[in-house]
Amino acid sequence: MANYYNDNPNLQFYLDHPLMKRIVELKERNFADKDTYEDAPVDYEDAMENYRRVLDITGDITANIIEPNSESVDLEGPHLENGRMIYASKTVENLDACTKGGLWGVSMPRRYGGLNLPITVFSMLSEMVASADAGFQNIWSLQSCIDTLYEFGNEEQRMKYIPRVCAGETMSMDLTEPDAGSDLQSVMLKATYSEKDGCYLLNGVKRFITNGDSNIHLVLARSEEGTKDGRGLSMFIYDKRQGGVNVRHIEHKLGIHGSPTCELTYKNAKAELCGETRLGLIKYVMALMNSARLGIAAQSVGLGQEAYNEALKYASERQQFHKRIIEFPAVYDMLSRMKAKIDAGRSLLYMTARYVDIYKCLEDIQRERPLTPEERAECKKYSRLADAFTPLAKGMNSEYANQNAYDAISIHGGSGFIMEYKCQRLYRDARIFSIYEGTTQLQVVAAIRYITNGTYLTIMKEMLENEVSEDLKPLQNTVRTLVELYEQSINYVKGANNQEVQDFLARRLYDMTGDIMMSLLILDDATHAPHLFTQSANVYVHAAEEDVIGKSIYVKNFIEEDLVNFRAKAKEVAE
Amino acid sequence: MTKALKIVVLAKQVPDTRNVGKDAMTPEGTVNRAALPAIFNPEDLNALEQALRLKEQHPGSTVGVLTMGPPRAGEIIRQGLFRGADTGWLLTDRLFAGADTLATSYALATAIKKIGDVDIVIGGRQAIDGDTAQVGPQVAQKLGLNQVTYAEEILKIENNIATIRRHIDGGVETVEVPLPCVITVNGSAAPCRPCNAKLVMKYKYASCPLERQPEDPRADLYASRDYLNLNQWSVADVDGDPNQCGLSGSPTKVKTVQNIVFQAKESKTLTASDADVEGLIKELLEEKIIG
Numbered sequence: 001m002a003n004y005y006n007d008n009p010n011l012q013f014y015l016d017h018p019l020m021k022r023i024v025e026l027k028e029r030n031f032a033d034k035d036t037y038e039d040a041p042v043d044y045e046d047a048m049e050n051y052r053r054v055l056d057i058t059g060d061i062t063a064n065i066i067e068p069n070s071e072s073v074d075l076e077g078p079h080l081e082n083g084r085m086i087y088a089s090k091t092v093e094n095l096d097a098c099t100k101g102g103l104w105g106v107s108m109p110r111r112y113g114g115l116n117l118p119i120t121v122f123s124m125l126s127e128m129v130a131s132a133d134a135g136f137q138n139i140w141s142l143q144s145c146i147d148t149l150y151e152f153g154n155e156e157q158r159m160k161y162i163p164r165v166c167a168g169e170t171m172s173m174d175l176t177e178p179d180a181g182s183d184l185q186s187v188m189l190k191a192t193y194s195e196k197d198g199c200y201l202l203n204g205v206k207r208f209i210t211n212g213d214s215n216i217h218l219v220l221a222r223s224e225e226g227t228k229d230g231r232g233l234s235m236f237i238y239d240k241r242q243g244g245v246n247v248r249h250i251e252h253k254l255g256i257h258g259s260p261t262c263e264l265t266y267k268n269a270k271a272e273l274c275g276e277t278r279l280g281l282i283k284y285v286m287a288l289m290n291s292a293r294l295g296i297a298a299q300s301v302g303l304g305q306e307a308y309n310e311a312l313k314y315a316s317e318r319q320q321f322h323k324r325i326i327e328f329p330a331v332y333d334m335l336s337r338m339k340a341k342i343d344a345g346r347s348l349l350y351m352t353a354r355y356v357d358i359y360k361c362l363e364d365i366q367r368e369r370p371l372t373p374e375e376r377a378e379c380k381k382y383s384r385l386a387d388a389f390t391p392l393a394k395g396m397n398s399e400y401a402n403q404n405a406y407d408a409i410s411i412h413g414g415s416g417f418i419m420e421y422k423c424q425r426l427y428r429d430a431r432i433f434s435i436y437e438g439t440t441q442l443q444v445v446a447a448i449r450y451i452t453n454g455t456y457l458t459i460m461k462e463m464l465e466n467e468v469s470e471d472l473k474p475l476q477n478t479v480r481t482l483v484e485l486y487e488q489s490i491n492y493v494k495g496a497n498n499q500e501v502q503d504f505l506a507r508r509l510y511d512m513t514g515d516i517m518m519s520l521l522i523l524d525d526a527t528h529a530p531h532l533f534t535q536s537a538n539v540y541v542h543a544a545e546e547d548v549i550g551k552s553i554y555v556k557n558f559i560e561e562d563l564v565n566f567r568a569k570a571k572e573v574a575e
Numbered sequence: 576m577t578k579a580l581k582i583v584v585l586a587k588q589v590p591d592t593r594n595v596g597k598d599a600m601t602p603e604g605t606v607n608r609a610a611l612p613a614i615f616n617p618e619d620l621n622a623l624e625q626a627l628r629l630k631e632q633h634p635g636s637t638v639g640v641l642t643m644g645p646p647r648a649g650e651i652i653r654q655g656l657f658r659g660a661d662t663g664w665l666l667t668d669r670l671f672a673g674a675d676t677l678a679t680s681y682a683l684a685t686a687i688k689k690i691g692d693v694d695i696v697i698g699g700r701q702a703i704d705g706d707t708a709q710v711g712p713q714v715a716q717k718l719g720l721n722q723v724t725y726a727e728e729i730l731k732i733e734n735n736i737a738t739i740r741r742h743i744d745g746g747v748e749t750v751e752v753p754l755p756c757v758i759t760v761n762g763s764a765a766p767c768r769p770c771n772a773k774l775v776m777k778y779k780y781a782s783c784p785l786e787r788q789p790e791d792p793r794a795d796l797y798a799s800r801d802y803l804n805l806n807q808w809s810v811a812d813v814d815g816d817p818n819q820c821g822l823s824g825s826p827t828k829v830k831t832v833q834n835i836v837f838q839a840k841e842s843k844t845l846t847a848s849d850a851d852v853e854g855l856i857k858e859l860l861e862e863k864i865i866g
């Protein structure tokens with residue numbers, strides 16, 4: 001039987017990374033749960049076996065229930081009935097399968113009913129759900145909102161909400177408003193404390209809320225009257241059982257049809273404050289966004305893989321000029337690049353996930369006891385790495401998913417433009433990946449300080465010291481040259497000493513960062529598992545070379561005066 | 576009125592004859608079990624799903640999986656536990672080996688008596704290796720219970736009466752049956768639910784003593800986690816009569832086995848004329864290929 005986990009040795013490879021040992025150790029607190037919970041592991045091997053089993057179950061559910069339902073979900077979509085969102089009928093089936101499979105609250109501690117899985121494993125589950133149906137992955141992976149409630153809510157709130165999520169109740173994060181998209185500081189939804197009700201009341205409108213009719217909402221709202229910026233915003237928990245929030249409209253979208261995008265009206269909706277006031281945006285939503293961005297990176301890899309699988313299958317069967325089209329260089333060039341992007345992007349995704357795991361576990365331990373100085377240093381190190389890697393993983397993978405979906409249609413030729421083929425849906429679904437949870441342009445903004453302050457450069461130089469296998473040495477030398485060009489480009493941009501020039505060239509520097517970082521990661525993978533990654537390492541590093549050299553020349557030749565040509569229209573509008 | 580039910584699911588480990596490769600048969604024309612993966616008989620999974628639904632609807636109910644086979648058939652019990660069954664019994668003994676449907680139903684019926692106070696015995700209509708559909712009805716006969724075959728859905732159980740929808744030729748019929756009873760489930764019933772993550776983590780090392788290796792790395796767990804020890808019953812354990820078990824209890828004798836290879840390359844050429852098309856439709860109807 002088809003299984004998205006067992007059929008994908010590349011995915012399996014990332015589970016066995018050496019850092020997993022530390023992650024398991026931290027996550028399981030030296031296996032303290034083993035005498036209390038029947039499903040708790042007793043040692044490292046046992047924990048890994050548990051992870052493999054859950055991956056196997058999810059591989060089965062995704063391949064045999066969710067994927068077969070995906071076309072019907074895309075065609076039917078959700079609908080609105082008396083202010084309530086009704087899922088597509090097959091979405092309900094998918095949700096039920098996930099409940100029977102016990103795939104909710106997977107990252108939560110066992111004492112609340114969770115599976116206590118690391119984020120790395122959660123991301124792998126997420127990738128597979130996205131391969132099967134990217135729109136359903138939204139609904140499913142929004143369960144990770146519970147991480148934020150767990151981190152910042154009080155014990156009473158944890159006891160109240162986490163078991164419900166573990167039992168299959170869904171979540172949403174209500175952030176965007178008609179006039180607050182990328183700029184969340186402008187959020188207007190009003191939160192007023194009511195002495196009479198003993199809770200906050202929410203009033204206003206939210207827009208573009210994914211899974212907006214969920215059971216448990218995390219809501220960003222303005223609690224501090226008279227404020228205009230992010231510091232007046234707090235985070236609230238709205239429980240659908242309370243009532244007061246209705247769905248006014250469900251958006252008709254280009255893709256991810258199964259994922260309901262709702263416009264919500266709040267009328268005196270009772271809500272609980274989560275954490276402290278004023279920290280809503282600057283602390284909690286940032287945490288929420290970082291985990292959501294990792295989710296989109298996983299979604300992107302999952303869809304990219306599916307697009308590749310579809311393209312490979314078609315190219316291996318379709319004959320033209322008495323040959324299978326995969327035999328033509330123009331086609332196998334596309335296919336091998338698609339594969340290389342997935343492999344390199346996946347490596348970046350799971351490296352990021354491991355970094356997140358380590359620092360989040362340490363932060364969690366800190367809630368129980370003070371960290372040792374070594375642990376504090378470790379936490380800081382990985383937190384910084386996670387912050388630096390997350391915008392790369394989200395931005396690069398979401399762009400790759402789009403490129404792969406585009407190429408999958410190219411390989412299908414005219415058939416790819418016909419609605420009967422799956423690749424058209426993948427193409428439509430992928431388009432939002434590089435937009436929501438922060439556009440690629442905003443990922444660049446998040447990454448640029450790590451570019452200019454040399455964080456990435458230091459990591460690259462460290463990684464260049466890694467031993468690679470003999471036959472990969474030439475590739476490593478190529479990357480070494482690219483790192484030099486990259487350093488020159490950064491220095492050039494910094495030397496220009498002009499903020500607008502830096503902002504303008506930031507995307508080029510970002511792309512170069514991604515290209516080089518993933519080249520280094522895939523060289524490492526190819527050294528450890530040559531049978532899985534040698535081809536992709538070659539293809540990827542050469543493509544990176546093509547891109548980095550071109551961009552380094554662009555940066556080097558760019559002068560401040562060039563901006564005139566680009567901003568002519570902007571100037572007109574401004575005037 | 577809801578009543579807690581004691582349900583026994585009959586399940587068989589079978590070679591996966593649905594994905595037959597070129598090595599599936601031996602030159603002698605018997606099934607090459609080594610070349611085919613061993614799976615949970617598909618219609619027994621449909622039966623398990625019905626049992627698990629009853630358990631959900633009738634709080635306090637228990638579901639146990641009863642299987643007969645070599646030690647590795649313990650996997651069937653684990654698969655049941657992974658999906659929500661509470662317990663299981665593996666009938667394993669050299670004396671059970673070589674059983675035809677009569678000896679199998681004797682063994683199962685004897686075990687069910689041993690389990691005692693069972694409200695519902697439920698299994699698949701038939702197994703994909705033998706396709707006889709005899710075991711379920713024979714178990715009912717030996718236990719003196721009412722039986723419902725070709726069941727598609729157990730609609731309700733009230734006042735000790737089960738209402739069941741059956742799949743019959745050309746439609747469905749709804750019947751009532753007093754408990755205790757035996758039900759065999761058709762493949763058109765709801766598919767079985769997936770394995771549950773927590774249950775898999777809990778029961779993954781569950782095994783019968785005979786399945787275990789001498790140097791089992793998880794041996795210490797069997798002592799501290801009793802639920803990892805699956806019931807393993809011999810003929811003696813169920814107070815069975817050895818003469819009615821296994822080969823000695825099986826009147827069926829295989830006389831010869833014919834290896835049938837489809838070689839017919841017969842073809843007909845039809846024109847687009849109405850007469851030819853009508854002739855073809857008639858022929859297909861008569862041959863029961865369509866209609």
